[in-house]
Amino acid sequence: MAGKVTNVFIAGVGGQGILLASEILSDLALANGLDVKKSEVHGMAQRGGSVVSHVRFGEKVHSPVITEAEADLLVSFEKMEALRWVSYVKPGGKIIVNTQEIVPSGMEEYPKDVAKELTRRAPDALMIDALKLAREAGHVRAVNTVILGAFSTYLDFAIEEWKKVITERVPPKTVDINLKAFDLGRAAAE
């Protein structure tokens, strides 16, 4: 019997920096001596499609994917993508949503009912404007570290360890901006 496994489901749109966020989380879990599996599909990540990354960690992890009603935490970089995967959250699981809206390619405008439907299904979801906080930190590309900051509050890893892995993973010139973005994300979630 496998021990408890924590499932973090990260969703968004290709090009938003989802894969870096899941890399940082996986590294952190490994550094804490846990078994880790992380899965995503390559090939379409830069082409504007829906992108997900599954991160699972615990004493022993078998499947590399998270299925419906299994996620302890759903982190979405985009509003409609949060709605798309909301059924993957287990009862009592947490949801963090970046309020950014990205019009799906092939559509001329953003679907109108997304916000309402998301509120109906996930009334307790934490909504953050990561783009605004990223600008505040110094660069729009820091959206992913803002979001990492927000969801770090839901996991048991020490804040210094988060910052250590972020420092190792992001381009050296952007360390300060990313650490600031991480703090702003944390503050927004607390």
Next chain:
Amino acid sequence: MRVLLSGNEAVARGCYEHGVQVATAYPGTPSTEILENVVEYKDDIYCQWSPNEKVAFEVAMGSSFGGVRTIVAMKHVGLNVAADPLMTSSSVGGDGGFVIITADDPGMHSSQNEQDNRYYAKFAKIPLVEPSDSQEVKDYLGTAFEISEQFGTPVLFRLSTRISHAKSPVELGERTEVPRKEYVKDASRRVVIPAHARRLHVSVEDRLEKIRDFAESSPLNRVEEGDPKVGVISSGISYQYARDAFPDATFLKLGLSFPFPVKLATEFCRRFETVYVVEENEPFIEDHLKIAGITNIVGHDRVPMCGELNQQIVRESITGERLDVDRPKTAPRPPVLCPGCPHRSTFFTLHRLGIGSTSDIGCYTLGVMPPLEGIDTCICMGASIGNALGLEKAIGREFAGKMVAVIGDSTFVHSGMTGLADVAYNRGATTVIVLDNSTTAMTGHQQHPGTGRTLMGEETTTLDYVKLAHAVGVKDARRVDAYDMDAVKEAIKQATASDEPTLLVMEGPCALLDRRTWGPALVVDSEECVACGLCLTLGCPALSKDEDGKATINPLFCVGELCSMCAQVCPKKCIAVPDKKDS
């Protein structure tokens, strides 16, 4: 040291640790990152991209003849291209350990079919090794080389998307050098004239039974004891799903699944009233059990044959208890041609001119999506040109004016060149458009014979498409600037009006190759915009409508002046670079 590696990275690490000296491949999702990581060890391993999988296979086979440990890697459909040398390599065998890596794509995340390549092992009568996570990938690769060398056979090493692209912890080790075996001419084995091949076939059958005995007691096939009432047989990634679905069951986990260990499986099945066989796609294990006369099994009568499995599908299909989930309805978000993509001008123009296209495998297949909808057929690597010629032969020569063949540069080199020779040789009027973005873009930018650089970073010769067309007999061949909308339109109009075959090389480097070429986003002058919507028919993700129906450009996506296709097609000329707008 323990690190997180994807299955593909673990293959590369395994190559390093197990003394591989030559590695070849043609890129294809989900296999591409294997060679992209092998090149990290280029001081110890020679590695190369070949023009296609058949050539990659033949080069690898030659290196195995040369006495060194060798791999060739490809995606599942790539093995179809390499099937000819594969079938005969079985009887010829290897000298240096020879491992063929196939990365299958259940669920077709990035493929045209979900063929199950385990059958190739059975078809070619070679052993099949199936790891189920990154640590096993690295460890089993070493075993695969030992099997290859012990039995004188190539080994098929099967990955799938969720092995190749999932990361899990791997304990790193040191490299073990494996000395090269001396090359000795042996025509009786390496020259497959019928007289030799008849004898070789007998030895293949004999070899297969010896490997079957080996598989019966190989540690790659293991029983994991659990609940004595519930028995499960599985392999590869399916094993991981089944483990999550039935954490307490007793498992027969197969890592060397062909030649099938009949005795081991029969003894295992005898212990249970019912044994559950969990495998993605085809009933490979299940069929072997049935042939052995084992009837107390539940497999594909419950587990679905189509698509990827996961722990939920395995649990629900076997127990019949379905999760009650209220699934939201959301608009799909399909991948599309990127902002700044040089291919957009061709599809926009074809669409406007009412010309269809037989197309091919690559980013440009995305030209099928609305609003471009510029593609009639897409079958396999290189098929575009033959398909266009065949349509013309069936419908009439004038149809060549209504249907062009569209193929990427890397795909053209892979298997389009022979199609072009066919057009010239058989007197077609076909227009062939090579979308030359100077890279293998879909799989993440690999070099190929048209780029002037090798996998190991050396400068090399560059294939000249125009000269090649001339050489095969296509007299009208020219280069066109893919970012010049008028030039693209004029070239396509002329080529399709002509009664002679034409090769158009639409040149424009992939916009993702060098982000330094990106400028500030273009802007729409909303005072001037008349909301005609023409620019929106380019299908650029950076363009959308505002509340008044006028065009608006998302500054996060637009690549700027480099592309400017929207500015060129705008009849009011109201899209421009911000500072140039007023001049």
